[in-house]
Amino acid sequence: MNRISQSVKRFLAMRTGLLSKDSHAAQAGPHTDLGAKLLSQKDYLCMFILIYLFTLLAFYRLGNNYAPSSGYTADTKNRDIVLDFGDYLDIGSISIFLGNLNTRHFSISAFNEVTGAWEICNGDTTAESVFSWNKIDVNYRLRYLGIVSTDDTAVLNEMVVQSTDGTILTPVNTAEYPALFDEQYMFPDAKTYLDSTMFDEVYHGRTAYEFIHGITAYETTHPHLGKILIALGILVFGMNPFGWRFMSVVFGILLIPLMYLFAKRLFKSTFIASATTSLLVFDCMHFTLSRIATIDIFAAFFILMMYYYIYRYFTEDVLYRGQEASRTDLFPPGNVAIPLAISGIGMAFGVATKWTGVYAGLGLAVLFFWYTITHFPKKQFLRLFGFCCVFFVAIPLIVYVLCFIPVVDGGEYSGLIDKALKGTISMFDYHANLEAEHYYSSPFYEWPVIWMPLLDANDAISASKVSAVSCMGNPAIWWIGIPCVLYVFFRWIFRKDKKAGFLCIAYLAQYIPWMPISRITFIYHYFPAILFVILMMGYAMLHIKEHFTWGKKAITVYLLAAVLCFFLFYPVVSGFPIDIEYGLRLRLLKEWILVL
Known part of the structure; x- marks a missing residue:
């Protein structure tokens, strides 16, 4: 009887299409916590090594921990x-x-x-x-x-x-x-990103400083949680390049274990989880956005967080369905409700950081209704829907309003809600009516091929040397990611693979909303979508590993090539002083301007 029971549970898990055939969860007992069996000692070691490597890279020459402060x-x-x-x-x-x-x-x-x-x-x-x-x-x-x-x-x-x-x-x-x-001793021999703001730091870093000092905020075109987070680094380390970039590095680092957990839960393979996360560690854009005081790395973290936990909701429900207990008990049970609630909290933080969190929320809604309607009776679905109204509507609204607290009102608002409402209208008017041009702007269809990198900083150190910071993807990752994306879409459409469908919907939710946008856009707007491209590459690598005897070796060679590519471009994405000639040699596409 026990074997029959285990077989039934395994069948139910596979019916969802969300757990692989070799899922440990499907083989475990009825009360097994999937998270408890998710990571082995080898997983922790691999994760630690990847975190350590990126931490060294990200903090190296991040910026001076001093700057003139007496005014x-x-x-x-x-x-x-x-x-x-x-x-x-x-x-x-x-x-x-x-x-x-x-x-x-x-x-x-x-x-x-x-x-x-x-x-x-x-x-x-x-x-x-x-x-x-x-x-x-x-x-x-x-x-x-x-x-x-x-x-x-x-x-x-x-x-x-x-x-x-x-x-x-x-x-x-x-x-x-x-x-x-x-403070004359703080004057540098040559001005670079090490001692000064670069690109949109003049908006977000400045506004974080103004929040701390109760000054009328300059940057009001985005929600304010990201600038509040930047302010935390300034409070600890001061108004200097290290201080205003510190929290970006922290969230860039936090993306790594989150990506590892996501990949391990999706693919059930330490090797593939490590390979997938390595692509994030050595992606040039992840590196650059983790070292600049803008809000995009925070938004990306919260977006990946909300999708990780909505996927956990699916997998935890599989375990719940495998239990022999009656389905008439309290619903939703804790192991289903908790990841769903955390996903909603992640959405709340994402929306309070940048409106791209709303785009991600639309993808969550599609996934939630797709799964829940097909797996729960009407009564339980209505309970879950009410639960989600709290965590995906009420709490995000509360967090969004609260993020307006640091904004100095100057007496023009009647209260916090009025401040949030008028601030939101102002944001919408700004983005809807923005008429601006920028040499490094690029439309959505150019982003996957890295047609136009964004030059964040370019400072002459001498007649022949320059310090440049370009925001671009790692060509060895982004270009190889294109066929991987197509393969995952093929698996979803023609093979009805639900795991592939999950990744495709998550990717489209970060990409499609940018297509009708008429205002100028930049390549970094694609970064949240790239997180799911990397997971799609993990999906493709898993299939290569499983179907070809040489698959693991081929993946290893590819990863080494991606790492090599990162270090080839490292000087032009990190601000490390280089000869101008070297930067010019990296111009793989005619539109690329990585140094001036």
Whole structure:
């Protein structure tokens, strides 16, 4: 009788199409927790090695743990700065480390002691980037240098004056402006991402700083959880490149065990789980997004989290169905309800980070209804539907509203709900009516082939060397991923493979919503979809391993090639100083501009 019972359970599990034939769960007893048997000691070792490798890569040269912080505020009553160098010197340039106010305008002039008048050297110049060194050319021989802020307010955290040969010059009257000349040692030999903001860090890193200090937020075009997370790193490490990038690295690292767990649960193979996760570890875009203070890595983590736990809901229900107990007990049982609830919480955090969480939620809805309607009687389905209304509707709405708490309202809102409502309308209007152009923008159909990488930073170190950070995929992963995606779609459509169907729906939920978007888009918008492309590659690798005697060796060779490709492109995705010629040699497609 026991053998018959075990056979029935195994049959029920295979009927769902969500557990493989060699599933340990299907062979286990009726009260076995799938998670307890999921990972072996070998799994933990492989996961640890992958986490350790990525941690080393991600933290290496992440950014300086210091930056000018004492600020001088120039306003309508205190807009003039006059520097005395004690003698006539050839002034080459001024470098200003801006505070949280961007695009500040200045008039630069020199005092003529003969005529007694100020002579304009540069009458209308701009320092644009916040928390970054901005260089203003002067090229004038003078003793007295006048710097006039032509904006109502400008925050200057530090100022460095250099001669025409690059020597740092110290005015004799620095005591009059102590906040401008107290952190001169922080001035770099060459400005790079190590000491300054890059790309959208000028929005998200700045807004995180403003949340901490109760200043009116600049970036209000996305929900605010991601910027709150960035602020946590700043609170611990300070307003410096390491501080504003720290939480991105943390979530980039957390993606690795999450991907490993997902792959192991899907494929039931330590080798395939390790191979799949290795593709994430050595993907160039995952690496870059984990090292920049933007919100995309947080959104990607929460999206993968919600799909992992919706899949756990399916597999835990398989165990529940294999139990001999009556189905009239409390429903849903804990082992089914908990992963479903965590999936909803993941969706709540995802939506509160970026609206792409809503796209992912639509895919979850398709998967939930597809599975639940076909596996539960009406009464139990209605209970589950009510349960999901709490965790996939009510809780996401609450978390979304709460993420508006740090936004300074300036008295224009009647309360938190009003702030969230008006903020959401403002976000929608911004994205719906955005008319902008960007050289590195690209439409959705170019993303899978990496037609247009995004150059986040490019700074000259010398005449022949450059520090560049490009946001792009690893060609050895993204290009090989295309036939893998097609294979998984084939398995779903023609072989009715439900596991393939799960991956296809998850992928389409991250990709299809971008197709009708008319505003400019960038290649990093494809990253959440790439997470599922990597899982699809794991699916394809599993079939290769199982159907060909040489499969495991071929997969190993391919992984080594992908790792090699990552390190070939490492200098242009990490900001590591390289010869410009090397960067130009990596231009595999004519549209690629990886260095300037």
